[in-house]
Amino acid sequence: MGLTAENVTYVYDAGTAFAVPALTDADVRVEAGRLTLIVGPSGSGKSTLLALLGGLISPTSGRVLVDGLETPGALHGVVGLVFQDPESQLFADTVRDDVAFGPKNLGAPDTEIPARVEESLEAVGLSSAAFGSRSPFTLSGGEARRVAIAGVLAMRPRYLLLDEPTAGLDADGREAVRTILGEMKGRTGIAVVTHDPEEFLPLADEVVAIANGRVAGTLLAEEFQRDASLLAGLGVGLPDIVRAQLLALERTSARVPLAFDPEAAAAALIAMRDATR
């Protein structure tokens, strides 16, 4: 089960003089109830991988399976895609209409749509009473981003793929998106593509590093919590909060698991100091 790319290769403009291999022999698995972080520098093939998993493009070789079945094309409603800068997909007169666009396209019965809109606005922390009738063009950046995500959630996807979901948002907006993903995790399989993993490491169950169109390595949360320097080995930039712990660790003999969120990190640092005495 899960959303998997098996030995997937994708070549842009295959068969022409301009053929560019974007991804080679990639194996990636997005599992229900887990958050997979796909990291890598710009141009490494992350977004291509996302498009493949979302069924927007078909692999040149290899295959993409959704819950064990090969996908013939975009499986709307099964795999939800949130593109970079998704606010630019908002178009309707009201937030409610915009969120309803996806389910309507899927042919959801009219009687069911209000409930879907309500439920997905709620999931992104916006009250439908306060925001439902507003124009999407009067929203703040963070609110617009959340409405765009709600528009995808309203299709009730089993898997949710997001490309740089916090880019360009202020601190509150970023926090809101992280909270949404943290809550969604129990219900859907989530993959987040980012070149800056810091914000999502606390949520991640697994990190897939991509470099030069290849999967450079995969690490489970348990592994990198034990030794975060493994992440650096994959070419994943370590968050400052983790580098501080690694530096502190070098000066103690303490055996303290590394933490990725501020609160746990503070506790870890205190534990390290106590162990030094």
Place this chain on the structure above:
Amino acid sequence: MRPAFGQYVPISSPVHSLDARTKMLIALGFTVALFLLGSLAGLAVAAVAVIACIRVARVPYRVALRGVRAVALILAVTLIAHALRWGSAPLPLLRIGPLTVDGRGLLEGVFFAGRIVLLVVGTSLVTLTTTPVDIADGLERLMSPLKILRIPVEDLAMMLTIALRFIPTTATEAERVVLAQRARGARFDSGGPIRRTRAYVPVLVPLFVNLFRRAEELSTAMEARGYRGGPGRTRLRESRMRTVDWVVLSLFVAALAALAMVL
């Protein structure tokens, strides 16, 4: 790789290296001449000239003829309207029910359709061999006498340059929005024409909103970098009419004069 944008064919040829003004003036003269020509012989001369230009410009025929597709319907209507007669005809070739295909009419149709083809192919050679920026530049220079009439030629040219510059950006953006709406289950390829047009509303609305936002950002950025517009601006790339441009223009005028006398 050059972005595939507009029509420009990025190769080098004698036609490519001519100044944009030369090419535009010749295209203008060619257009006028085409409409003054009244005979098939004149049309044949024009056709030979166009084919010669395509050869010299090293533009593939397939590319040079691409513009004809856009006017295919007009060509068909022109041919049919001229060739078909209701009832009897002076030179009947074929009878289809109450309609007659007339020989003279058919010839007329061929003449007018040929004129359209030559017009399209001849003028598209300008855009095929000149970069959009050079065209905007050339237009500014050609229109500069209008400054006396207080027409803001520089600003118009700047607008044109910016508009051309943003065509590929806008195309990429449109593609992005189409992709996002498709991921939300939107379909652009089913239903009748009205339904299909309506299907593009979710693309056009965000596209325009983004374009207006971008236009505002760009104008602020230009002001911040000291753009005041209007006269007195110097240019980075000074395009000059070279001797070859004057020679080509003179030859063209001479050829037109000769044609006018012969035909």
